[in-house]
Amino acid sequence: MRVLGLYVERDTPVHKLAPFTKLMYAVTSTVVTFLFPSITVGILFLVLSVFLNTIARVLKHLIALLMVVSVLSISIFLIQGMFYVGNYTPLFSLLRLTFYKEGLLRAVVLVLRLFNMISAFGILMLTTRPSDLIDDLVRRGLSPNVGYVIASVLQIVPQMLSTATRIIDAQRSRGLEMNGSFHKRFKAFLALIGPLVLGSLLEARERALALEIRWFEARTKRTFLKDFSESKR
Amino acid sequence: MGSTEKIKIESLTYAYPFSDKNALENISFSIMPGECVGIIGRNGAGKSTLCLALTGLVPKFFKGRYSGKVLLDGEDVRQISYEKLVTKIGLVLQNPFSQITGARITVYEEVAFGLENLGIPRDEIKQRVEAVLKALDLWEKRDENPFELSGGQLQKLAIASVLVLQPEVLVLDEPTSQLDSGGTKEVFEIISQMKSQGITIVLVEHKYEMLVEYVDKIIFLQEGKMIAFDEAEKIFSLPEIDEYMVGEPIYTKLCKKLNLKNSRGYYPVKFSEAVGILREARCGSDR
Structure with a gap:
């Protein structure tokens, strides 16, 4: 995974x-x-x-x-x-x-x-598992929003890295030079960062909708799928 | 009120914040329980905004100028608590990747996420997640990381995550736009399955040949206005349809070219009907 x-x-x-x-x-x-x-x-x-x-x-x-x-x-x-x-x-x-x-x-x-x-x-x-640790902390009072930010970073950052690789490949296939002098590398970095950031922002909006339609903002008592014997309350 | 419609929209007009242009303008229609309704239109016609309005995300999530009413079982979506709304109406978006919350690391946990938020008892969560994953043929993938699934499987996971909440209405906004023919077929099979279970379905789709096989009616939008709300054959037989450049099923296009209509006086939209009419026309010309 x-x-x-x-x-x-x-x-x-x-x-x-x-x-x-x-x-x-x-x-x-x-x-x-x-x-x-x-x-x-x-x-x-x-x-x-x-x-x-x-x-x-x-x-x-x-x-x-x-x-x-x-x-x-x-x-x-x-x-x-x-x-x-x-x-x-x-x-x-x-x-x-x-x-x-x-x-x-x-x-x-x-x-x-x-x-x-x-x-x-x-x-x-x-x-x-990082998600279990965060779940247990949320169960003990950590804000679900803070918990989500930590959990999603662990999951989404590797995906962003693979997106970055795809963008680099696409830019290379269009003739962008990725190696060489600092100036060349900086130009390549700019070509990468634009699509990566914009794409991530658009995805973030849809991800926010996905959370909304699964009632992430719930004020009721959540159920935790995993149960650790010492965590029972 | 005594209304029997599942969804009723009355004079809905909406503009996004900082926009002078209405994304939706004076939209009115009704959908009966168990109906499957398609939404068609060109880019920027307001299809996705209408989906967001149906699910209450407009105006709850997206603010802006809003007038008119969206009624779900006779109740204004703005008045329905979100807890109740998410179990009444589900939304599936077009990009399967961005619908994965990222909060969970297995397919099983991702599907269970919404139920956990709703505070459903643990045993019931396990039962519902297992049933949905098995129904959507994802049970074997339950321990895999959602981000490692294929596009088709991801979209099925997004649908599973919504279906597990047992909504009475399912809104799908271009669910097959990023899928290959195999993935598209799988998604439509799920839609057919949901339809047979009596779930009301609203579906935005550009693959008309598939769409017309499943829908009872079609809403045709153009620049935020509703041009027509009728059966597929009536919509695609509208004299002005070509002016809107919205396209049509390939069989309809062929029959239009040959000026072949069905017994009701409309161009056929479904494959089987078009084949029958073409065969009949060929036999007639042979004689």
Whole structure:
């Protein structure tokens, strides 16, 4: 399915949890590691998050996410290890660069905090469909209009991208140069943006009508098709 | 009031905001329950505006100068609450892509969206969505992303999303304009199915050969004015029809060229009737 998001389809107990519960876990786990900046707390929550990701059978996807931030982690170790203001005890030297114990310990806390945040939000993002999360938030008081804006962006942006590709192909077939100097690329961009924006505006009007005829503006209590056990009220 | 008409329009005149020109001018007609009525006319004739007026979106959604009345079961659409209106009258637009709300990521959820908004109990939603998807042959596609369907399937989904609300009147504004012949045939099959279930249908369509096979009457619009409201054969036999450059079914054109009329004195509009008349004419000339 072409939807923005990281959701991985699986049938696990973690997937069945209410999106709001997972959101609360992600927020709590992040906040606690900031409030208690210790290695023990960081490791505790990281182990818990990795355990939950394992149960959800999305560990492989989580590792891919963690790899993305590993570059940042290396720079944290380098900078904190050498330049942390509290550096006092030299630990080792590498290519004439001295690394300090205090800075490296500080870097461990920061990296644990970062990995913990990614792992905790990873549970939410990898096991929750964006539309379910928004539905659960609407059920708990988020304005349906705000919810719709977020949900539709996730759905419609990929469609706009494919429309843009179609427009580019059409412009190319008419001889418009897409590669080359900045000036050429800028001209090509203008040729793309006009039809894309105008087309999107026209579609937006019809989409508004489609919402209207399905009574999106309802003031009555909505029914939510999906039911999460913890969300029952 | 004692009116038995499903839809009654009385002297409807409407102009869009910031426009001096009337999009609709002094339109009056009635549609009986279960009737299937076509709307024809050239671009800018007011066909889509009339559809919006029938569904109450003009003047509820589109403001502007509005006079006259659109009555649905004897009640002015402006006075009917939107909750009641959406279950009484449904609208399908021409672009299947833009009718997908984008709020849901599967076909099943997209169809259920309107019912969720109406607060229908969950079990009933499931029953109604399943019935509609099966009737429109979309059940196998229920877990797919709406945006990944073909044009014909998207239009069927748009119709399903409206039909699930169980409207008594279905208004379709050029539902086949972006579809190939297969998709067009499928949409007309659905229309035929709805007609046999007693749903009142109003249909804007340029594919006249298909349209005349299904409609009981046709409304002919020109520059916002209603030129005629009558049976298809009477409309396409109007002496002045060529002046309006609205076109006609190909069989009618052929019979006009050969000056062949049916027993009622009109040019045939339906394929089977035209074939019969042509065959008869050939036999006559053979003799």
